[in-house]
Amino acid sequence: MPREITAYSNPLVKRVRDLRDKRHRREARQFLAEGLRILTEARETGRLPRLLFFARPSAQHPLVRDLVAAVEQNGGEAIETTPDILSKLSGKDNPQAVVGVFDEFGTTLDALDRTSAGIWLVAERLRDPGNLGTILRTGDAVGAGGLILIGECVDPFSVEAVRASMGALFTMPVVQTGWGDFLNWLRQGPGQLVGLSLDTDHDYRGVRYAAPTFLLTGNEAQGMPAEYAAACDTLVKIPMLGKADSLNAAVATAVMAYEVLAQQRG
Template sequence: MVITSPQNARVKEWAQLLEKKYRDKTNKYLIEGTHLVHEALKSKADIEVVAYDVDKGIPSELMGIDSGDMDWVGVSEAVIAKCTDTVTPQPVFAVIRKHSSELSKLLEVNHSLVIVLDGIQDPGNVGTIIRSADAAGADGVIMGRGCADLYNPKTIRSTMGSLFHMPVIEGDLLDILPQAKQNGARVVSTSLQASSTCYEYNFADTSWILVGNEAKGVSESVQKLVDDTLIIPMRGQAESLNVGMASSVLLFEAMRQRHFRQE
Protein backbone atom coordinates (compact mmCIF):
# COMPACT_ATOMS: atom_id res chain seq x y z
CA MET A 1 0.00 0.00 0.00
CA VAL A 2 1.15 3.52 -0.82
CA ILE A 3 -0.24 6.79 0.60
CA THR A 4 1.03 10.08 -0.80
CA SER A 5 -1.56 12.67 0.27
CA PRO A 6 -1.24 14.34 3.71
CA GLN A 7 -5.04 14.78 3.54
CA ASN A 8 -5.62 11.03 3.59
CA ALA A 9 -7.93 10.07 6.49
CA ARG A 10 -5.48 7.54 7.87
CA VAL A 11 -2.65 10.07 7.76
CA LYS A 12 -4.78 12.58 9.67
CA GLU A 13 -5.36 9.96 12.39
CA TRP A 14 -1.62 9.30 12.62
CA ALA A 15 -0.79 13.00 12.81
CA GLN A 16 -3.25 13.49 15.67
CA LEU A 17 -1.06 11.20 17.79
CA LEU A 18 1.41 14.07 18.10
CA GLU A 19 -1.07 15.45 20.66
CA LYS A 20 -1.42 13.88 24.09
CA LYS A 21 -5.23 13.96 24.13
CA TYR A 22 -5.40 11.76 21.04
CA ARG A 23 -2.71 9.41 22.37
CA ASP A 24 -4.80 9.01 25.53
CA LYS A 25 -8.03 8.62 23.57
CA THR A 26 -6.76 5.98 21.15
CA ASN A 27 -4.16 4.28 23.41
CA LYS A 28 -1.61 4.64 20.62
CA TYR A 29 1.54 6.68 20.04
CA LEU A 30 4.12 7.46 17.36
CA ILE A 31 7.80 6.64 17.19
CA GLU A 32 10.13 8.09 14.60
CA GLY A 33 13.39 6.94 13.07
CA THR A 34 15.08 3.72 12.05
CA HIS A 35 16.67 3.03 15.45
CA LEU A 36 13.45 3.34 17.46
CA VAL A 37 11.42 1.33 14.95
CA HIS A 38 14.14 -1.32 14.96
CA GLU A 39 14.05 -1.52 18.79
CA ALA A 40 10.25 -1.74 18.75
CA LEU A 41 10.32 -4.57 16.21
CA LYS A 42 13.04 -6.48 18.11
CA SER A 43 11.13 -6.09 21.37
CA LYS A 44 7.88 -7.36 19.83
CA ALA A 45 6.04 -4.11 20.63
CA ASP A 46 2.40 -4.00 19.53
CA ILE A 47 2.97 -2.16 16.26
CA GLU A 48 -0.03 -1.25 14.15
CA VAL A 49 1.75 0.17 11.12
CA VAL A 50 5.24 1.05 9.92
CA ALA A 51 5.27 3.90 7.41
CA TYR A 52 8.41 4.41 5.31
CA ASP A 53 9.53 6.83 2.62
CA VAL A 54 8.28 5.18 -0.57
CA ASP A 55 11.08 6.74 -2.63
CA LYS A 56 13.82 5.36 -0.37
CA GLY A 57 12.22 2.02 0.44
CA ILE A 58 12.19 0.09 3.70
CA PRO A 59 15.44 0.79 5.63
CA SER A 60 17.80 -2.17 5.37
CA GLU A 61 18.12 -2.34 9.18
CA LEU A 62 14.44 -3.27 9.40
CA MET A 63 14.58 -6.08 6.87
CA GLY A 64 14.50 -9.65 8.09
CA ILE A 65 12.98 -8.95 11.50
CA ASP A 66 9.83 -10.94 12.21
CA SER A 67 7.24 -8.16 12.14
CA GLY A 68 4.14 -10.24 12.82
CA ASP A 69 0.72 -8.95 11.89
CA MET A 70 1.20 -5.29 10.97
CA ASP A 71 0.93 -3.02 7.97
CA TRP A 72 3.90 -1.71 6.03
CA VAL A 73 2.88 1.42 4.16
CA GLY A 74 4.92 3.44 1.71
CA VAL A 75 4.34 7.18 2.14
CA SER A 76 5.49 10.46 0.65
CA GLU A 77 7.86 12.95 2.30
CA ALA A 78 4.83 15.22 2.85
CA VAL A 79 3.10 12.50 4.88
CA ILE A 80 6.23 11.90 6.96
CA ALA A 81 6.56 15.62 7.64
CA LYS A 82 2.95 15.77 8.82
CA CYS A 83 3.32 12.83 11.20
CA THR A 84 6.65 13.69 12.85
CA ASP A 85 7.80 16.59 15.00
CA THR A 86 11.52 16.83 14.18
CA VAL A 87 12.94 19.55 11.94
CA THR A 88 14.58 16.99 9.66
CA PRO A 89 12.34 13.89 9.76
CA GLN A 90 13.80 10.44 9.35
CA PRO A 91 12.42 8.24 6.55
CA VAL A 92 10.35 5.93 8.74
CA PHE A 93 7.87 6.11 11.61
CA ALA A 94 5.52 3.69 13.32
CA VAL A 95 2.21 3.72 15.18
CA ILE A 96 2.27 1.58 18.33
CA ARG A 97 -0.49 0.48 20.67
CA LYS A 98 0.27 1.28 24.30
CA HIS A 99 1.31 -1.58 26.55
CA SER A 100 0.53 -1.51 30.27
CA SER A 101 3.09 -3.24 32.49
CA GLU A 102 1.79 -4.87 35.66
CA LEU A 103 2.89 -3.45 39.00
CA SER A 104 2.23 -6.79 40.69
CA LYS A 105 4.95 -8.49 38.61
CA LEU A 106 7.50 -5.81 39.47
CA LEU A 107 6.64 -6.08 43.17
CA GLU A 108 7.40 -9.81 43.02
CA VAL A 109 10.97 -9.33 41.77
CA ASN A 110 13.52 -10.30 44.43
CA HIS A 111 16.12 -7.63 45.29
CA SER A 112 14.63 -5.33 42.69
CA LEU A 113 16.28 -2.06 41.64
CA VAL A 114 13.67 0.49 40.61
CA ILE A 115 13.83 4.21 39.88
CA VAL A 116 10.78 6.25 40.89
CA LEU A 117 9.97 9.63 39.30
CA ASP A 118 7.96 12.20 41.25
CA GLY A 119 6.87 15.13 39.11
CA ILE A 120 9.77 15.11 36.61
CA GLN A 121 8.42 17.55 34.02
CA ASP A 122 11.11 17.72 31.35
CA PRO A 123 10.61 15.03 28.66
CA GLY A 124 14.37 14.88 28.07
CA ASN A 125 15.02 14.16 31.75
CA VAL A 126 12.32 11.45 31.85
CA GLY A 127 13.76 9.79 28.75
CA THR A 128 17.34 10.02 30.04
CA ILE A 129 16.38 8.40 33.35
CA ILE A 130 14.61 5.53 31.58
CA ARG A 131 17.68 5.03 29.35
CA SER A 132 20.05 5.07 32.35
CA ALA A 133 17.81 2.63 34.25
CA ASP A 134 17.94 0.26 31.29
CA ALA A 135 21.72 0.61 30.98
CA ALA A 136 22.24 -0.04 34.70
CA GLY A 137 20.09 -3.16 34.62
CA ALA A 138 17.23 -1.79 36.73
CA ASP A 139 14.09 -3.88 36.96
CA GLY A 140 11.66 -1.08 36.20
CA VAL A 141 10.70 2.59 36.24
CA ILE A 142 7.77 4.10 38.10
CA MET A 143 6.33 7.42 36.91
CA GLY A 144 4.15 9.26 39.41
CA ARG A 145 1.66 12.06 38.87
CA GLY A 146 2.94 15.28 37.35
CA CYS A 147 5.61 13.69 35.16
CA ALA A 148 6.05 14.52 31.50
CA ASP A 149 4.04 12.28 29.20
CA LEU A 150 5.86 9.00 28.64
CA TYR A 151 4.63 8.98 25.03
CA ASN A 152 5.66 12.55 24.20
CA PRO A 153 7.88 12.29 21.08
CA LYS A 154 10.73 14.06 22.93
CA THR A 155 10.51 11.60 25.83
CA ILE A 156 10.52 8.63 23.46
CA ARG A 157 13.52 9.95 21.51
CA SER A 158 15.45 10.47 24.74
CA THR A 159 14.89 6.84 25.80
CA MET A 160 16.70 5.69 22.63
CA GLY A 161 14.56 2.54 22.63
CA SER A 162 14.94 1.68 26.34
CA LEU A 163 11.20 2.24 26.66
CA PHE A 164 10.81 -1.19 24.99
CA HIS A 165 13.32 -3.02 27.19
CA MET A 166 11.81 -2.78 30.67
CA PRO A 167 8.52 -2.12 32.46
CA VAL A 168 7.62 1.56 32.80
CA ILE A 169 4.60 1.92 35.07
CA GLU A 170 2.53 5.07 35.57
CA GLY A 171 0.46 5.59 38.71
CA ASP A 172 -0.06 7.26 42.07
CA LEU A 173 3.08 7.06 44.21
CA LEU A 174 1.00 7.34 47.40
CA ASP A 175 -0.56 4.03 46.37
CA ILE A 176 2.46 2.32 44.77
CA LEU A 177 5.24 3.06 47.28
CA PRO A 178 3.40 1.64 50.33
CA GLN A 179 2.89 -1.58 48.37
CA ALA A 180 6.59 -1.69 47.54
CA LYS A 181 7.52 -1.13 51.18
CA GLN A 182 5.19 -3.94 52.25
CA ASN A 183 7.12 -6.17 49.84
CA GLY A 184 10.42 -5.28 51.49
CA ALA A 185 11.59 -2.31 49.41
CA ARG A 186 13.61 0.50 50.97
CA VAL A 187 12.66 3.84 49.44
CA VAL A 188 15.79 5.96 49.15
CA SER A 189 16.11 9.58 48.05
CA THR A 190 18.75 12.31 47.96
CA SER A 191 18.94 15.17 50.42
CA LEU A 192 21.51 17.92 50.95
CA GLN A 193 20.97 17.38 54.68
CA ALA A 194 21.76 13.64 54.53
CA SER A 195 24.70 12.37 56.57
CA SER A 196 25.44 9.31 54.42
CA THR A 197 26.74 9.33 50.84
CA CYS A 198 25.48 7.14 48.03
CA TYR A 199 28.84 5.32 48.14
CA GLU A 200 28.27 4.19 51.74
CA TYR A 201 24.71 2.98 51.19
CA ASN A 202 23.90 -0.69 50.55
CA PHE A 203 21.93 -0.93 47.30
CA ALA A 204 22.18 -4.73 47.19
CA ASP A 205 18.77 -5.27 48.78
CA THR A 206 15.44 -4.21 47.26
CA SER A 207 16.08 -0.54 46.51
CA TRP A 208 13.58 1.91 45.06
CA ILE A 209 15.39 5.15 44.24
CA LEU A 210 13.10 8.19 44.37
CA VAL A 211 13.91 11.38 42.44
CA GLY A 212 11.84 14.55 42.46
CA ASN A 213 10.81 17.56 40.43
CA GLU A 214 13.57 19.62 38.80
CA ALA A 215 12.76 22.75 40.84
CA LYS A 216 10.91 21.56 43.94
CA GLY A 217 12.35 18.11 44.56
CA VAL A 218 10.25 15.29 46.01
CA SER A 219 6.73 16.37 46.97
CA GLU A 220 5.94 16.65 50.68
CA SER A 221 3.40 13.84 50.76
CA VAL A 222 5.72 11.40 48.95
CA GLN A 223 8.72 12.44 51.05
CA LYS A 224 6.98 10.95 54.11
CA LEU A 225 7.36 7.50 52.53
CA VAL A 226 11.17 7.77 52.21
CA ASP A 227 13.16 5.34 54.37
CA ASP A 228 16.72 6.57 53.75
CA THR A 229 18.25 9.80 52.47
CA LEU A 230 21.65 10.11 50.80
CA ILE A 231 23.86 12.81 49.42
CA ILE A 232 25.89 12.59 46.20
CA PRO A 233 29.29 14.02 47.19
CA MET A 234 30.89 16.52 44.83
CA ARG A 235 34.53 17.62 44.84
CA GLY A 236 34.31 20.36 42.22
CA GLN A 237 32.60 23.74 42.21
CA ALA A 238 29.31 22.78 40.52
CA GLU A 239 26.42 23.64 42.79
CA SER A 240 24.33 20.61 41.87
CA LEU A 241 23.54 17.93 39.30
CA ASN A 242 20.36 17.87 37.25
CA VAL A 243 17.91 15.09 38.01
CA GLY A 244 18.91 13.00 34.99
CA MET A 245 22.58 13.04 35.98
CA ALA A 246 21.86 12.42 39.67
CA SER A 247 19.65 9.46 38.78
CA SER A 248 22.41 8.00 36.62
CA VAL A 249 24.99 8.32 39.41
CA LEU A 250 22.72 6.47 41.86
CA LEU A 251 21.70 3.77 39.39
CA PHE A 252 25.27 3.04 38.33
CA GLU A 253 26.50 2.95 41.93
CA ALA A 254 23.76 0.40 42.60
CA MET A 255 24.90 -1.58 39.54
CA ARG A 256 28.54 -1.43 40.69
CA GLN A 257 27.63 -2.79 44.11
CA ARG A 258 25.44 -5.54 42.70
CA HIS A 259 27.62 -6.74 39.84
CA PHE A 260 31.16 -5.33 40.07
CA ARG A 261 32.01 -5.49 43.75
CA GLN A 262 35.48 -6.92 44.34
CA GLU A 263 35.62 -9.57 47.06
Protein backbone atom coordinates in the same frame (compact mmCIF):
# COMPACT_ATOMS: atom_id res chain seq x y z
CA MET B 1 1.63 -4.95 -0.46
CA PRO B 2 2.10 -1.61 1.27
CA ARG B 3 -0.36 1.02 0.20
CA GLU B 4 0.92 4.43 -0.74
CA ILE B 5 0.04 7.82 0.69
CA THR B 6 1.52 10.90 -0.92
CA ALA B 7 -1.00 13.59 0.00
CA TYR B 8 -0.55 15.50 3.19
CA SER B 9 -4.32 16.01 3.26
CA ASN B 10 -4.89 12.29 3.69
CA PRO B 11 -7.01 11.85 6.85
CA LEU B 12 -4.77 9.07 8.14
CA VAL B 13 -1.79 11.41 8.02
CA LYS B 14 -3.69 13.92 10.12
CA ARG B 15 -4.79 11.28 12.61
CA VAL B 16 -1.28 9.97 13.04
CA ARG B 17 0.19 13.44 13.30
CA ASP B 18 -2.33 14.20 16.04
CA LEU B 19 -0.71 11.47 18.14
CA ARG B 20 2.03 13.99 18.86
CA ASP B 21 -0.58 15.55 21.12
CA LYS B 22 -1.26 14.00 24.53
CA ARG B 23 -5.03 14.33 24.36
CA HIS B 24 -5.17 12.43 21.09
CA ARG B 25 -2.86 9.75 22.44
CA ARG B 26 -5.14 9.27 25.42
CA GLU B 27 -8.20 8.91 23.21
CA ALA B 28 -6.57 6.58 20.71
CA ARG B 29 -4.45 4.75 23.30
CA GLN B 30 -1.73 4.77 20.69
CA PHE B 31 1.63 6.52 20.36
CA LEU B 32 4.37 7.28 17.85
CA ALA B 33 7.88 5.89 17.73
CA GLU B 34 10.39 6.84 15.07
CA GLY B 35 13.57 5.52 13.59
CA LEU B 36 14.89 2.20 12.41
CA ARG B 37 16.96 1.70 15.52
CA ILE B 38 14.06 2.16 17.92
CA LEU B 39 11.54 0.22 15.83
CA THR B 40 13.95 -2.65 15.36
CA GLU B 41 14.55 -2.70 19.11
CA ALA B 42 10.78 -2.74 19.64
CA ARG B 43 10.41 -5.61 17.23
CA GLU B 44 13.06 -7.61 19.09
CA THR B 45 10.99 -7.27 22.25
CA GLY B 46 7.93 -8.51 20.37
CA ARG B 47 6.25 -5.14 19.81
CA LEU B 48 5.22 -4.26 16.30
CA PRO B 49 3.43 -1.11 15.16
CA ARG B 50 -0.17 -1.19 13.97
CA LEU B 51 0.85 1.23 11.24
CA LEU B 52 4.31 1.59 9.78
CA PHE B 53 5.15 4.57 7.59
CA PHE B 54 8.31 4.40 5.53
CA ALA B 55 9.73 6.64 2.83
CA ARG B 56 10.26 5.33 -0.66
CA PRO B 57 14.03 6.03 -0.68
CA SER B 58 14.53 3.62 2.22
CA ALA B 59 12.13 0.93 1.00
CA GLN B 60 15.02 -1.32 -0.06
CA HIS B 61 16.90 -1.07 3.23
CA PRO B 62 17.02 -4.65 4.61
CA LEU B 63 15.83 -3.57 8.08
CA VAL B 64 12.92 -1.64 6.55
CA ARG B 65 11.97 -4.63 4.41
CA ASP B 66 12.11 -6.90 7.47
CA LEU B 67 9.96 -4.47 9.46
CA VAL B 68 7.39 -4.16 6.68
CA ALA B 69 7.13 -7.94 6.39
CA ALA B 70 6.83 -8.39 10.15
CA VAL B 71 4.18 -5.69 10.48
CA GLU B 72 2.07 -7.15 7.68
CA GLN B 73 2.43 -10.69 9.00
CA ASN B 74 1.27 -9.39 12.38
CA GLY B 75 -1.91 -7.95 10.87
CA GLY B 76 -0.67 -4.38 10.81
CA GLU B 77 -0.38 -2.09 7.83
CA ALA B 78 2.74 -0.75 6.11
CA ILE B 79 2.37 2.52 4.24
CA GLU B 80 4.80 3.92 1.74
CA THR B 81 4.97 7.68 1.83
CA THR B 82 7.17 10.66 1.04
CA PRO B 83 10.07 12.02 3.12
CA ASP B 84 8.05 15.23 3.39
CA ILE B 85 5.10 13.48 5.03
CA LEU B 86 7.45 11.57 7.31
CA SER B 87 8.84 14.95 8.37
CA LYS B 88 5.35 16.16 9.18
CA LEU B 89 4.62 13.03 11.19
CA SER B 90 7.80 13.23 13.23
CA GLY B 91 7.96 17.01 13.52
CA LYS B 92 11.63 16.96 12.53
CA ASP B 93 13.37 18.47 9.53
CA ASN B 94 15.45 15.36 9.01
CA PRO B 95 12.88 12.63 9.22
CA GLN B 96 13.70 9.14 10.31
CA ALA B 97 13.38 6.35 7.76
CA VAL B 98 10.32 4.95 9.53
CA VAL B 99 7.55 6.09 11.85
CA GLY B 100 5.40 3.56 13.67
CA VAL B 101 2.04 3.82 15.44
CA PHE B 102 1.96 1.50 18.45
CA ASP B 103 -0.76 0.54 20.87
CA GLU B 104 -0.05 1.92 24.31
CA PHE B 105 0.98 -0.55 26.95
CA GLY B 106 1.93 -0.39 30.57
CA THR B 107 2.03 -2.48 33.66
CA THR B 108 0.92 -2.36 37.27
CA LEU B 109 2.74 -2.57 40.57
CA ASP B 110 1.21 -5.98 41.25
CA ALA B 111 2.63 -7.32 38.02
CA LEU B 112 6.20 -6.41 39.03
CA ASP B 113 8.49 -9.06 40.49
CA ARG B 114 10.65 -6.92 42.75
CA THR B 115 13.14 -9.71 43.31
CA SER B 116 13.90 -9.86 39.61
CA ALA B 117 16.23 -6.86 39.75
CA GLY B 118 18.53 -5.14 42.23
CA ILE B 119 17.64 -1.63 41.11
CA TRP B 120 14.26 -0.01 40.55
CA LEU B 121 13.84 3.59 39.45
CA VAL B 122 11.08 5.76 40.90
CA ALA B 123 10.39 9.32 39.80
CA GLU B 124 7.75 11.70 41.07
CA ARG B 125 6.25 14.60 39.10
CA LEU B 126 8.88 14.33 36.42
CA ARG B 127 8.09 17.11 33.96
CA ASP B 128 10.61 16.91 31.17
CA PRO B 129 10.04 14.22 28.51
CA GLY B 130 13.74 14.19 27.65
CA ASN B 131 14.54 13.42 31.28
CA LEU B 132 11.97 10.64 31.38
CA GLY B 133 13.32 9.03 28.23
CA THR B 134 16.91 9.40 29.38
CA ILE B 135 16.04 7.79 32.73
CA LEU B 136 14.50 4.84 30.87
CA ARG B 137 17.63 4.53 28.74
CA THR B 138 19.79 4.55 31.88
CA GLY B 139 17.46 2.07 33.57
CA ASP B 140 17.94 -0.35 30.71
CA ALA B 141 21.71 0.09 30.95
CA VAL B 142 21.92 -0.68 34.67
CA GLY B 143 19.54 -3.61 34.39
CA ALA B 144 16.83 -1.90 36.43
CA GLY B 145 13.59 -3.79 36.90
CA GLY B 146 11.45 -0.89 35.75
CA LEU B 147 10.48 2.74 36.17
CA ILE B 148 7.69 3.68 38.57
CA LEU B 149 6.17 7.10 37.88
CA ILE B 150 4.46 8.79 40.83
CA GLY B 151 1.85 11.52 40.47
CA GLU B 152 1.55 13.96 37.59
CA CYS B 153 4.50 12.99 35.42
CA VAL B 154 5.06 13.80 31.79
CA ASP B 155 3.60 11.20 29.44
CA PRO B 156 6.12 8.37 28.86
CA PHE B 157 4.53 7.88 25.43
CA SER B 158 5.24 11.44 24.26
CA VAL B 159 7.31 11.64 21.09
CA GLU B 160 10.19 13.32 22.95
CA ALA B 161 10.25 10.73 25.74
CA VAL B 162 10.17 7.81 23.31
CA ARG B 163 12.95 9.43 21.29
CA ALA B 164 15.17 10.10 24.34
CA SER B 165 14.63 6.55 25.59
CA MET B 166 16.28 5.23 22.40
CA GLY B 167 13.99 2.23 22.53
CA ALA B 168 14.17 1.56 26.27
CA LEU B 169 10.47 2.41 26.49
CA PHE B 170 9.94 -0.98 24.87
CA THR B 171 12.30 -2.90 27.15
CA MET B 172 11.68 -1.29 30.55
CA PRO B 173 8.41 -1.88 32.41
CA VAL B 174 6.77 1.47 33.26
CA VAL B 175 4.14 1.84 35.98
CA GLN B 176 2.11 5.02 36.48
CA THR B 177 0.68 5.23 39.97
CA GLY B 178 0.11 7.40 43.02
CA TRP B 179 2.30 7.87 46.08
CA GLY B 180 -0.03 6.08 48.48
CA ASP B 181 -0.46 3.04 46.28
CA PHE B 182 3.27 2.86 45.67
CA LEU B 183 4.14 3.04 49.35
CA ASN B 184 1.55 0.39 50.25
CA TRP B 185 2.93 -1.93 47.63
CA LEU B 186 6.54 -1.24 48.57
CA ARG B 187 6.03 -2.10 52.23
CA GLN B 188 4.45 -5.45 51.42
CA GLY B 189 7.81 -6.91 50.49
CA PRO B 190 11.56 -6.44 50.63
CA GLY B 191 13.21 -3.29 49.32
CA GLN B 192 14.76 -0.10 50.66
CA LEU B 193 13.56 3.25 49.43
CA VAL B 194 16.45 5.65 48.83
CA GLY B 195 15.63 9.28 48.13
CA LEU B 196 17.91 11.78 46.39
CA SER B 197 17.87 14.90 48.48
CA LEU B 198 19.79 18.08 49.13
CA ASP B 199 18.77 18.10 52.79
CA THR B 200 20.93 15.32 54.15
CA ASP B 201 24.56 14.78 55.10
CA HIS B 202 24.66 11.19 53.81
CA ASP B 203 26.97 11.04 50.84
CA TYR B 204 25.58 8.64 48.25
CA ARG B 205 28.86 6.70 48.24
CA GLY B 206 28.71 6.03 51.96
CA VAL B 207 25.46 4.06 51.98
CA ARG B 208 25.12 0.31 51.29
CA TYR B 209 22.47 -0.53 48.72
CA ALA B 210 21.03 -4.03 49.16
CA ALA B 211 18.87 -5.55 46.44
CA PRO B 212 16.21 -4.50 45.70
CA THR B 213 16.93 -0.78 46.06
CA PHE B 214 14.26 1.69 44.95
CA LEU B 215 15.81 5.02 43.91
CA LEU B 216 13.42 7.93 44.26
CA THR B 217 14.07 11.10 42.22
CA GLY B 218 11.95 14.19 42.86
CA ASN B 219 10.52 16.87 40.61
CA GLU B 220 13.12 18.77 38.56
CA ALA B 221 12.44 22.17 40.09
CA GLN B 222 11.23 21.38 43.60
CA GLY B 223 12.63 18.01 44.54
CA MET B 224 10.32 15.69 46.48
CA PRO B 225 7.72 16.72 49.08
CA ALA B 226 8.79 16.49 52.73
CA GLU B 227 6.26 13.71 53.25
CA TYR B 228 7.93 11.57 50.60
CA ALA B 229 11.38 12.26 51.99
CA ALA B 230 10.18 11.24 55.47
CA ALA B 231 8.96 7.90 54.12
CA CYS B 232 12.35 7.02 52.63
CA ASP B 233 14.55 4.52 54.43
CA THR B 234 17.57 6.63 53.56
CA LEU B 235 18.16 10.02 52.02
CA VAL B 236 21.40 10.49 50.15
CA LYS B 237 23.14 13.44 48.59
CA ILE B 238 25.37 13.69 45.58
CA PRO B 239 28.19 16.15 46.29
CA MET B 240 27.89 19.53 44.58
CA LEU B 241 31.16 21.42 44.51
CA GLY B 242 30.20 24.33 42.30
CA LYS B 243 27.80 27.24 42.25
CA ALA B 244 24.74 25.26 41.26
CA ASP B 245 22.66 23.52 43.88
CA SER B 246 21.38 20.60 41.85
CA LEU B 247 22.06 18.25 38.97
CA ASN B 248 19.79 17.51 36.04
CA ALA B 249 17.28 14.89 37.26
CA ALA B 250 18.30 12.26 34.71
CA VAL B 251 21.97 12.83 35.49
CA ALA B 252 21.40 12.52 39.25
CA THR B 253 19.41 9.31 38.73
CA ALA B 254 22.19 7.86 36.60
CA VAL B 255 24.99 8.73 39.01
CA MET B 256 23.00 7.07 41.80
CA ALA B 257 22.03 4.04 39.74
CA TYR B 258 25.61 3.35 38.70
CA GLU B 259 26.77 3.53 42.32
CA VAL B 260 24.10 0.99 43.28
CA LEU B 261 25.08 -1.20 40.35
CA ALA B 262 28.78 -1.09 41.25
CA GLN B 263 28.03 -2.11 44.83
CA GLN B 264 25.63 -4.87 43.89
CA ARG B 265 28.04 -6.33 41.34
CA GLY B 266 30.68 -6.36 44.06
